[in-house]
Amino acid sequence: LGECEVKHGVRLHLVNLYAEQLGNAALPVKFRRDQDAARLAKAEPAKSKFVRLVISLVLLVFIAIPALIFTPAILKSWRSKPAPTATPSPVPTTAPAIPEKSIAVLPFENLSEEKQNAYFADGIQDEILTRLSKIADLKVISRTSTQRYKSVPESLFAIGKELGVANILEGSVQKSGNQVRVNVQLIKAANDSHLWAETYDRELHDIFRVETEVATAVADKLQATLTGSEAEVLASKPTGNLQAYDAYLHGLEFDRRSESAPDLQKAATYLESAVKLDPNFALAWARLARVKANLYYQDFDITPATLEAARTAVQRAVELAPDLGETALAQGYFQFFCARNLALAHASFETARARLPNDSDLLLALGVVALHRGRGEESLALQTQASQFDPRNPLLFFKNASTLSAMRRFPQARTELDRALVLSPNDSSLFAFKASIYQAEGNLEQARQLLDQVQIGRIFPLVRYLTYKRQYADIIATLRRKLENAPSSDGLRIATLYSFLGQAEKATGDLAAAKSSFSEGRDLALAMVAESGGPQGRIHAVLASLHAGLGAREDALREANRAIELEGDDQYLAPAAREVLARIEVEIGDPARALDLLPELLKEEGFSWFSSTPLTPALLRLDPVWDPLRADPRFQKLRGADK
Numbered sequence: 279l280g281e282c283e284v285k286h287g288v289r290l291h292l293v294n295l296y297a298e299q300l301g302n303a304a305l306p307v308k309f310r311r312d313q314d315a316a317r318l319a320k321a322e323p324a325k326s327k328f329v330r331l332v333i334s335l336v337l338l339v340f341i342a343i344p345a346l347i348f349t350p351a352i353l354k355s356w357r358s359k360p361a362p363t364a365t366p367s368p369v370p371t372t373a374p375a376i377p378e379k380s381i382a383v384l385p386f387e388n389l390s391e392e393k394q395n396a397y398f399a400d401g402i403q404d405e406i407l408t409r410l411s412k413i414a415d416l417k418v419i420s421r422t423s424t425q426r427y428k429s430v431p432e433s434l435f436a437i438g439k440e441l442g443v444a445n446i447l448e449g450s451v452q453k454s455g456n457q458v459r460v461n462v463q464l465i466k467a468a469n470d471s472h473l474w475a476e477t478y479d480r481e482l483h484d485i486f487r488v489e490t491e492v493a494t495a496v497a498d499k500l501q502a503t504l505t506g507s508e509a510e511v512l513a514s515k516p517t518g519n520l521q522a523y524d525a526y527l528h529g530l531e532f533d534r535r536s537e538s539a540p541d542l543q544k545a546a547t548y549l550e551s552a553v554k555l556d557p558n559f560a561l562a563w564a565r566l567a568r569v570k571a572n573l574y575y576q577d578f579d580i581t582p583a584t585l586e587a588a589r590t591a592v593q594r595a596v597e598l599a600p601d602l603g604e605t606a607l608a609q610g611y612f613q614f615f616c617a618r619n620l621a622l623a624h625a626s627f628e629t630a631r632a633r634l635p636n637d638s639d640l641l642l643a644l645g646v647v648a649l650h651r652g653r654g655e656e657s658l659a660l661q662t663q664a665s666q667f668d669p670r671n672p673l674l675f676f677k678n679a680s681t682l683s684a685m686r687r688f689p690q691a692r693t694e695l696d697r698a699l700v701l702s703p704n705d706s707s708l709f710a711f712k713a714s715i716y717q718a719e720g721n722l723e724q725a726r727q728l729l730d731q732v733q734i735g736r737i738f739p740l741v742r743y744l745t746y747k748r749q750y751a752d753i754i755a756t757l758r759r760k761l762e763n764a765p766s767s768d769g770l771r772i773a774t775l776y777s778f779l780g781q782a783e784k785a786t787g788d789l790a791a792a793k794s795s796f797s798e799g800r801d802l803a804l805a806m807v808a809e810s811g812g813p814q815g816r817i818h819a820v821l822a823s824l825h826a827g828l829g830a831r832e833d834a835l836r837e838a839n840r841a842i843e844l845e846g847d848d849q850y851l852a853p854a855a856r857e858v859l860a861r862i863e864v865e866i867g868d869p870a871r872a873l874d875l876l877p878e879l880l881k882e883e884g885f886s887w888f889s890s891t892p893l894t895p896a897l898l899r900l901d902p903v904w905d906p907l908r909a910d911p912r913f914q915k916l917r918g919a920d921k
Contacts, residue, residue: 376438376442377444378444379415379416379500379501380417380419380442380443380444380445381410381417381419381443381444381445381446381447381496382423382424382437383403383406383418383419383424383447384427384446384448384449385403385424385425386400386402386403386449386450386451386460387399387450387451388450388451389450389451389459390452390454395453397527397528398451398453398527399453400530400531401527401530402449402451402460402485402488402489403421403449403451404421405489406489406492406493407424409490409511409512410493410496410636411634411635411637412508412634412635412636413502413504413508413512413635413636414635415502415503415504416636417442417636417667418636418667419441419442419443419667419668420637420638420639420667420671421534422638422668422671423670423671424441426670426701434446434465434467435468435469437467438467438468439467440669441669441670442669443467444466444467444468445464445467445473446464446467447462447463447465447492449461449462449463449492453482457481457482458479458480458482458485459477459478459479459480460477460478460488460492461475461477462475462476462477462478462492463475464495464496473499474495474496476491476492478491483520485523486515490514494512497512507601516559516561517552517556517558517559517562519555519556519559521555522556522562523552525548525555525562526549526552526559526565528548529546529547529549529552529562529565529566529569530565531545532545533545533568537572539573539576539578539579539765539768542569542572542576542578543573546566546570549562549565549566549569550566553591558598560594560598560599560602560605561599561602561604563591563592563594563595563598563608564591564595564599564602564604564605564608565604566591567588567591567592567608567609567611568608570584570587570588571588571608571611571612572611572615574616575614575615577768577769577770577771577806577816577817578768580769580806580809580810580814580817582809582810585616588612588615588616589612589616592605592608592609592612595608596609601633603630603632603634603637604630604634606626606627606629606630606633607626607627607630607634607637607639607640607643609626610623610624610626610627610630610643610647611623611643613626614643614647618847618848620647620650620847623643624644624647624648624651627640627643627644627647628644631644636667637667638664638668638671638674639664641660641661641663641664641667642660642661642674642677645657645658645659645661645664646677648660649684649850650848650849650850650851651849652849652850654681654684654883658678658682661678661681670701672698672701672705672708673698675697675698675701676708676711678691678694679691679692679694679711679715680711683711683715683718683890683891683892684850684883684884684885684891684892686883686892686894688715691715692715695708695712695715706731706732706736707736709729709732709736710728710732710736710739711739711890712728713725713726713729713732713743714739714742714890715891716728717739717742717743717889717891717896717900718889718891718894719894719896720894720896720899720900722743722746722747722900725743726743729743737760738890739890741753741756741778742888744756745778745781745782745902746900746901748785748902750782750783750785750786753778753782754779754782754783754786757778757779757782760775761775761776761779769806770803770806770816770817770820772802773800773802773820773824774799774820775799776795776796777799777820777823777824777827780792780793780795780796780799780824781827783795784827792827795827796824796827796828797828800821800825803824807821814844815841815842815845815848815851816841818837818838818840818844819838819841819854819887820887821837822834822837822838822840822858823858823862825837826861826862826866829866831866831867834862834867835859835867838855838858838859838862839859841855841858841859842855842859849884850885851885852884853879853883853884853885853886853892853893854884854885854886854887856879857887857893860875860876860879861903863875864903864904864906864907865903869906869907869910872907873907873910873912873913873916877916879892880892880894880895880898888901895916895918899917899918
């Protein structure tokens with residue numbers, strides 16, 4: 279929204295879609311369905327009705343006479359036959375009942391001439407959905423699932439069934455200069471009947487009132503009971519600065535697009551602009567805190583400046599709107615992603631849960647924290663709850679698979695990945711994780727078939743496969759190609775690639791090349807440790823492996839123990855840190871000490887930075903790092919029999 283668009287006064291104009299003066303031609307196609315049917319019904323002539331009545335009477339006579347003649351004989355034959363032996367019928371299975379107070383807000387059509395205004399239509403849809411989702415008496419489907427219905431839907435009944443809702447809100451947005459038109463209609467999915475519809479012609483600075491009126495009208499039509507605080511939320515105005523709001527909508531667009539470094543950084547830039555234009559914009563501060571915390575957690579930007587920016591954004595959101603659900607959510611993300619305090623993160627997410635009753639992201643966050651606290655069953659239950667509000671989100675099935683894999687329930691984990699692949703058939707991360715699970719089970723053939731479908735971007739499962747097959751030349755060629763094109767923002771991944779490369783070069787006897795690779799990775803990891811402002815156990819683990827490659831035993835053991843210390847309270851990642859120590863002990867330390875660690879590692883539920891799954895007997899058999907232990911009877915017992 280440009281500066282010139284902020285300076286005009288208010289003009290308010292409401293048009294009922296069913297008002298005769300509007301005319302059917304003025305409506306979008308999908309808004310005309312029921313009106314056309316009603317008009318045709320009214321136009322049916324009386325003569326047609328009389329003809330239909332005569333035909334019905336004739337048919338009745340032809341059906342009734344044979345029935346009177348043959349029914350006694352039929353009944354007699356039935357009575358003469360022996361009664362059939364009773365067989366138990368299967369118990370009918372029915373889908374869960376769809377609550378009447380349930381709704382999905384489909385993507386709004388962008389009818390603006392400027393196609394780049396699509397973000398604005400998405401933003402209006404999202405703000406209406408967000409307001410509705412804060413009403414506890416409603417079931418509201420998450421945006422992630424509704425965004426899959428981009429085009430005008432052919433069957434609202436099918437969509438309602440897929441999403442588990444009784445009602446659907448459709449809409450369109452047309453923005454021209456300082457004016458905006460918003461068309462909305464509420465439809466009962468079972469029979470495609472209209473419950474309510476409206477057109478809003480407003481000036482841009484009145485857009486928040488439109489969002490409030492739409493959400494309030496929908497809640498009223500669905501007879502949802504609102505608490506006092508929920509009514510306040512519906513009537514709230516997040517900012518008085520339209521330029522700040524425009525920047526905020528752009529930030530949401532990039533934040534939701536992906537978790538890649540470029541998209542997160544663009545989101546942060548727009549959100550920083552939003553809070554600069556309006557320092558009291560609490561929602562923008564809360565979202566900025568989430569984005570900055572995610573940049574830090576994903577290792578895209580682990581500088582103290584990013585950590586401090588995330589902390590400042592959370593504090594500002596708390597100062598401005600301590601009771602806002604998004605504020606508590608931002609606190610939870612900061613405490614989990616940056617401070618690595620699982621207890622505080624859990625408490626913040628539970629606080630947010632009371633204020634965001636339909637938020638699938640929140641339930642997913644609670645599930646992830648439960649997993650890291652060693653509560654796998656609780657994690658699965660929370661993720662199942664999240665799927666009620668987000669049934670078409672493949673990420674939920676991926677998280678289920680991660681939890682089941684951590685619990686060593688590998689066949690079930692693969693089933694969840696298959697469900698995710700139905701929704702996202704080209705997602706290479708799903709193929710990669712499924713390949714990792716097959717590797718953990720010792721099934722390299724199935725893993726190889728999946729890896730053929732994985733892009734080069736998912737390189738770690740492929741490198742592990744080649745390592746297990748001892749194909750070191752292929753590893754070296756693959757990693758060198760990857761390192762040539764690796765973005766500088768992937769610092770930790772690059773350091774990890776150098777570690778794998780050094781190991782492969784060392785295995786081929788090229789010790790000079792191995793030393794160079796280990797040194798490159800070590801220097802990069804040391805720089806990351808120096809600039810990191812918080813607890814990053816993964817960085818110390820990678821640094822430990824690189825020191826081990828260079829033969830620096832004391833440095834390697836120090837960094838491995840530092841990783842264990844930093845991940846000590848995290849029951850999902852603590853086994854990963856202990857596995858690093860076991861591998862280093864085998865490589866340059868004390869193999870007997872490694873054998874002391876392995877029995878527990880084979881029983882623990884959790885994760886591995888090397889395999890993406892818990893350590894298994896199959897991985898002991900496959901991974902060359904354990905070769906020095908193979909003659910030991912204790913190890914032979916742990917690794918199990920070859921298959």
